[in-house]
Amino acid sequence: MTPILEIKCVTKRFGGLVANSNISFDVAEGEILSVIGPNGAGKSTLFKLIASFLRTTSGEVRFRGQVISNLAPHKVARMGVVRTFQETTIFRSMTVRENIIVAHHLRSKASLLGFFLGTRQARADEAAFGGSADDIIAFLGLEAIAGELASNLPQGHLRALSMAIGLATDPKVLLLDEPFAGMNHDETMRMVGLVRRLRDERGVTVLLVEHDMPAVMKISDRIVVINFGQMIAEGTPAEIQSNEKVIEAYLGSEDAAIGM
Amino acid sequence: MTRTSKLIGVTAFLISVFIIVPWAIAASGRWDFYYTLTSVALLSIASAGVWLTFYIGRINIGQGAYALAGGYVSAVLVTQAGFNFWLTLPLAGLFCAGLSVLIGLPILRLRGVYFAMVTLVLTEVARLAALALPVTQGAKGITSIPLPGEVSVLGLTLIPDFATLANPKLAFYLMAVLLMVICFAALWRIVNSRLGHLCRSLQQNEELSASIGVNTAYLRVIAYSISSFFGGIAGAMFVAISQSIYPSSFQVADSVNFMLNCFLGGLGYVFGPMLGTLLLYFGWDLLFATGRYQLLIYSSLLIALMLVLPNGILSLLDRKGGRK
Numbered sequence: 325m326t327p328i329l330e331i332k333c334v335t336k337r338f339g340g341l342v343a344n345s346n347i348s349f350d351v352a353e354g355e356i357l358s359v360i361g362p363n364g365a366g367k368s369t370l371f372k373l374i375a376s377f378l379r380t381t382s383g384e385v386r387f388r389g390q391v392i393s394n395l396a397p398h399k400v401a402r403m404g405v406v407r408t409f410q411e412t413t414i415f416r417s418m419t420v421r422e423n424i425i426v427a428h429h430l431r432s433k434a435s436l437l438g439f440f441l442g443t444r445q446a447r448a449d450e451a452a453f454g455g456s457a458d459d460i461i462a463f464l465g466l467e468a469i470a471g472e473l474a475s476n477l478p479q480g481h482l483r484a485l486s487m488a489i490g491l492a493t494d495p496k497v498l499l500l501d502e503p504f505a506g507m508n509h510d511e512t513m514r515m516v517g518l519v520r521r522l523r524d525e526r527g528v529t530v531l532l533v534e535h536d537m538p539a540v541m542k543i544s545d546r547i548v549v550i551n552f553g554q555m556i557a558e559g560t561p562a563e564i565q566s567n568e569k570v571i572e573a574y575l576g577s578e579d580a581a582i583g584m
Numbered sequence: 585m586t587r588t589s590k591l592i593g594v595t596a597f598l599i600s601v602f603i604i605v606p607w608a609i610a611a612s613g614r615w616d617f618y619y620t621l622t623s624v625a626l627l628s629i630a631s632a633g634v635w636l637t638f639y640i641g642r643i644n645i646g647q648g649a650y651a652l653a654g655g656y657v658s659a660v661l662v663t664q665a666g667f668n669f670w671l672t673l674p675l676a677g678l679f680c681a682g683l684s685v686l687i688g689l690p691i692l693r694l695r696g697v698y699f700a701m702v703t704l705v706l707t708e709v710a711r712l713a714a715l716a717l718p719v720t721q722g723a724k725g726i727t728s729i730p731l732p733g734e735v736s737v738l739g740l741t742l743i744p745d746f747a748t749l750a751n752p753k754l755a756f757y758l759m760a761v762l763l764m765v766i767c768f769a770a771l772w773r774i775v776n777s778r779l780g781h782l783c784r785s786l787q788q789n790e791e792l793s794a795s796i797g798v799n800t801a802y803l804r805v806i807a808y809s810i811s812s813f814f815g816g817i818a819g820a821m822f823v824a825i826s827q828s829i830y831p832s833s834f835q836v837a838d839s840v841n842f843m844l845n846c847f848l849g850g851l852g853y854v855f856g857p858m859l860g861t862l863l864l865y866f867g868w869d870l871l872f873a874t875g876r877y878q879l880l881i882y883s884s885l886l887i888a889l890m891l892v893l894p895n896g897i898l899s900l901l902d903r904k905g906g907r908k
Binding site: 377397398401402407408415416417418422427429439440442492 | 778785791795796
């Protein structure tokens with residue numbers, strides 16, 4: 325089976341700083357793959373390159389065989405590679421439901437003029453978005469806060485909302501940037517369950533960047549390790565835990581940091 | 585607010601501007617009010633445009649440039665090409681919309697104060713262009729523009745020739761208010777359709793907007809060109825009333841006022857710019873009696889209002905528990 329996402333020799337330089345150097349790996353369809361590494365290793369940069377929010381210095385990213393690197397970000401999203409954000413980025417002065425409805429943009433068949441005029445297609449779209457938003461709300465268990473302004477939500481809910489926004493775009497590949505950051509153990513385990521269901525029930529391929537090692541070990545099918553912009557290891561959680569280079573990269577931090 | 589109460593509100597507004605106001609003016613004999621109210625209607629159209637750029641998260645202090653451009657397009661077409669004014673009205677709007685696409689493509693990449701500064705310069709650029717270009721006749725301006733002509737379809741007169749009317753002031757008032765009603769209805773529709781939701785998503789977070797697949801550059805230009813269209817038709821209509829246009833007809837101060845109208849009325853409310861324009865315009869006139877202290881009192885009041893009601897006057901409605 326051909327991989328859904330191919331990262332080929334991707335390099336990103338910011339002036340003299342090499343944030344990503346010659347990184348290559350494949351992501352299989354329906355896989356949950358984590359990218360880990362110490363702070364400043366270049367994980368978030370890699371995500372931005374994949375979602376094409378940054379231009380690569382060299383190398384390319386392919387989605388189902390098509391090059392997506394250096395396209396406009398909205399075009400990449402349109403193809404099905406969607407990124408959620410590190411700092412719980414949401415539309416603050418909209419309600420939870422409005423956030424999710426707006427995020428359905430990619431699925432609209434009517435034109436903007438059609439929406440202005442209120443054509444039949446536009447009304448059908450609006451109804452479909454509302455229905456789908458309610459599905460997503462139920463899927464993520466957000467019913468109780470659906471009418472709440474996003475700016476009033478606590479951290480954990482914001483994270484779920486940011487995932488809901490990602491889901492609304494009907495992604496093939498979802499890039500989750502630190503989905504467990506700032507969560508306690510219970511919240512993390514709930515989120516792990518959600519990400520699994522995302523893959524199992526909706527067939528979404530998930531890429532995530534994360535620091536919470538126990539969660540990463542629990543959730544990932546495969547792990548890619550980056551250090552100083554270089555990819556130093558790739559493998560199953562068990563392989564990564566016993567990899568010399570990885571242990572070396574994390575040396576100085578507690579052993580628990582890589583879940584041992 | 586329910587559907588019926590909205591409908592009642594709109595009907596009450598239409599009845600008051602089209603029937604009660606003309607009746608009150610006729611009864612009181614204050615014919616000069618027509619000019620004031622016509623101005624308010626037109627300025628509020630230009631402000632509505634500025635409001636829409638606020639809605640995508642951009643501070644626009646350049647609406648005067650488009651009002652001036654729209655005015656000149658109409659004036660030149662009427663005086664030199666013999667066009668009917670009513671035809672030049674949409675043409676002026678379209679010209680400004682087209683112009684704003686060219687200008688907007690590069691400058692809409694800027695955000696915050698940087699965008700605001702560039703737009704501020706636009707008004708001055710427009711004034712200098714009007715001074716320099718041969719077609720605008722420099723500082724002399726274009727004067728003695730004929731009153732709007734007749735519009736008829738299949739022999740049926742829709743709009744009479746203004747030169748033949750006994751009371752062109754009333755006619756101008758009615759047309760300006762009609763134009764205002766159409767523009768605000770369109771704005772209302774934009775804001776409450778998906779287009780408006782997407783604009784709000786831009787205002788709140790452009791990166792996230794792009795990541796959910798919104799073509800942010802395209803949407804920004806669309807909103808900006810609609811905004812400039814409003815500026816253009818407002819400017820054209822103004823010129824028809826004053827029957828003249830000079831490079832100084834719309835200046836930086838006007839651009840700033842368009843923005844203030846939006847602030848004062850409320851950036852979160854479609855009808856904010858309309859109310860803001862009315863209050864600012866009348867507020868200035870009412871303070872005329874204070875002589876040389878006029879500007880001082882006026883500015884102090886504005887500052888106080890913005891401190892007390894940072895979300896505009898219409899936010900008072902929300903405090904009482906009502907909505908828009």
